[in-house]
Amino acid sequence: MRPRNLLENLPAPGPDEAFETLFEGRGARVERIVSHGHASPPGFWYDQTGDEWVMLVQGSAELEFDDGRHESLVQGDWLVIPAGCRHRVAATGPDTVWLAVHTMDA
């Protein structure tokens, strides 16, 4: 395949974050997420059945975990969100691009 660019063709701001699967293999799915000031709805928690490796590629963001911990992320920051670790997007800046790798269910 020819290369594509993660930072090009960003969708315009809309009511929701924009999710795009870039690659899906036997063991993992690679996803681009574009946020423009979005946050998860109050009281909403992601609670996933597989581990997620996620990096902030561009922009700014704050994650919240259900133990009360908040993490502010800058460009290049990455972390692992284990299966079952409840979390939400507390805030994002404009033109924010995430890269997420979702692995198989545990």
Added chain:
Amino acid sequence: MRPRNLLENLPAPGPDEAFETLFEGRGARVERIVSHGHASPPGFWYDQTGDEWVMLVQGSAELEFDDGRHESLVQGDWLVIPAGCRHRVAATGPDTVWLAVHTMDA
């Protein structure tokens, strides 16, 4: 876990590219590769048993495929290298950072 940053603590230039596994799950392994002007040895080809999703996060690079195709990559470019697709790193610039997701064997 607390966030780490992909672009910090880059190893100094050495004789070889620097490979670091950031996360290894049931279905995939996420790896950072730092290159400082490195290239694969002449005649050497990577020939992997699983699919690889790879992105150039910083710097510049050129990949070569055994069908003669060359691809120049700039920041944010990504592509999928399927299992069995022979390839090599033809050239890299200084302070070049790759992100690779290796999925399970096909």
